Amino acid sequence: MHPTIEWKDGKVVMIDQRRLPLEEAYVECADEEGVARAIETMIIRGAPAIGVAAAYGVALGLVNAQPGLSLDGRLDEVIARLARTRPTARNLFWALERMRGVYRENAHLPAAEIGLRLVREAREIEQEDLETNRRIGAHGSELIQDGDSVLTHCNAGGLATAGYGTALGIIRAAFEQGKRFRVFVDETRPFLQGARLTAWELDRLGVPLILITDNMAGWLMKKGEITLAVTGADRIARNGDAANKIGTYPVAILARYHRLPFYVAAPLSTFDFSLRTGAGIPIEERPAREVREAVGCPVTLPHIPVRNPAFDVVPAKFITAIVSERGIARPPYRTSLAAWAGKAPENPKPPVR
């Protein structure tokens, strides 16, 4: 599988997720502005992948800093720009603060050496994310059995991470263990991450899949054709409330109504232990164009009013279990997640936006 993102010859190279699955094109970013735009325009998307991209963005911003200018000021500028890209994914702010920490530890060194250390840290964040996903997969694979029909929403696969995936990491690990099951993929309007990206990934892996439109899951659950649901998350509060791609909330409610398990998979870098509940999670509103169009073609009149919240929040009470690299947490999440809080990546005050 092609890497989602990598550092190559002093630049950041990303697969262009807007063009998949019909075209495998790559985009090169030479500075932090390029990375910021790639995040905003969804060339790269998915909470952990956004975090990795932001880390590389910081490294690029400092490696290319003009000699003689204050590096402290440059760092603030670069972080502020990257922090303005997308508000919901906790991983973005987590990665930016981790990069700030490495800068501070090395601020006494010559500029060239600081740049090298920031590149090294970004690479480490990328590598750790890959390993974290494999651990999530190993823990979560026990939730899938032979004969299951798994529903997933959006794309929480290798493309949304440094590789392997979170929700898809669980599916992938179970499949690699020889379990035989099928996956229903929600197309995930308006950006179609399910139809375009998840279907592409599962197809390449050889995992049996069936693509459905977002409004079909309820009926298939009623008919007994879906046996469990698993999704990723963009930010998880202390009480277990989890933000994920718009449309995840109805999936969770449908699963509860039909007495099916609904699982969430995410690395600790997605957890925001400063938030008591999901009510504090900022929800991104994206351009109206994405709703008025489908893959670039108009589906309504240009003046029709539109709402486009990009995420919703699943209340913890609808989540059967949360899987991270630490294992499987079950309700009550205030207790089970508290055990993870101590081991969570640092959660300092958010950057200036």
Ligand code: MRU
């Ligand atoms: O708007 P997107 O495509 O960035 O939203 C992505 C999701 O909602 C994913 O499910 C989430 O980031 C988890 S990715 C491992």
